[in-house]
Amino acid sequence: MSKEESLRLGEDGVGGCCPGLLSAPLDGDRAETLAKVFKALGDPVRLRLLSMIASRAGGEVCVCDLTPAFDLSQPTVSHHLKLLREAGLIASERRGTWVYYRLLPETTDRLAATLTRPTGELLAQAAAEAVPAGSAAGTTAGAAS
Template sequence: MSKQELEVLGQDGDGCCPTLLSAPMDEDHAVELAKVFKALGDPVRIRLLSMIASRDGGEICVCDLTPAFDLSQPTISHHLKLLRQAGLIESERRGTWVYYRLLPATTDRLAALLTRPGAPAAP
């Protein structure tokens, strides 16, 4: 994952994660954050992310993802590519198969960005 993808979620070098309500976001961060939300703006990609995140062992083979959808393998690969480009997942090729896993640090920063300062954690 590139440094730019990490910056999408607004974390600076000091480990501070400003929220939407704590400081105005500059245009560059807003444009980059919009890419993450765009990646999450499709039901297929949300389902893929959920399947990856909820998998025992923390990773899943693309061969286990494709049968869950009435879509072609290239279409599933395209959706996974968009999630990967948004910095939400990472992949590793093992032989002929590709395995995907969630990047929890990225989703945690996204959650922190959307949390109101001082708000109690959701149940």
């Protein structure tokens, strides 16, 4: 359990190197890696689990608190936790009888960065919204047929 094969999004996701989804075409390998993390988030049960873990005051939640919060069997909840763990979104630690889960914020931070548009576009949009309409007729290149 200690030697889990959890995902690494690559150190380059946030630091300014790799531009994220929205600014460059994204090669196949990175797409594959990213897809695994998004797939882990693509289930309402896992989203609620992650949310419960992340929003906990102490930063940790006992599985014994998570399981009864769902209308699912204990093995099913355990299965979902495993997927979140393998996606690198959470980590677990056993202390005595109980197992505690905590968020790995690096991963969610990197995901958020991946979904964030380059600053240039944000500025452009802000400008476009500031000047409602009318004066800008033809700003988006030549859309004429």
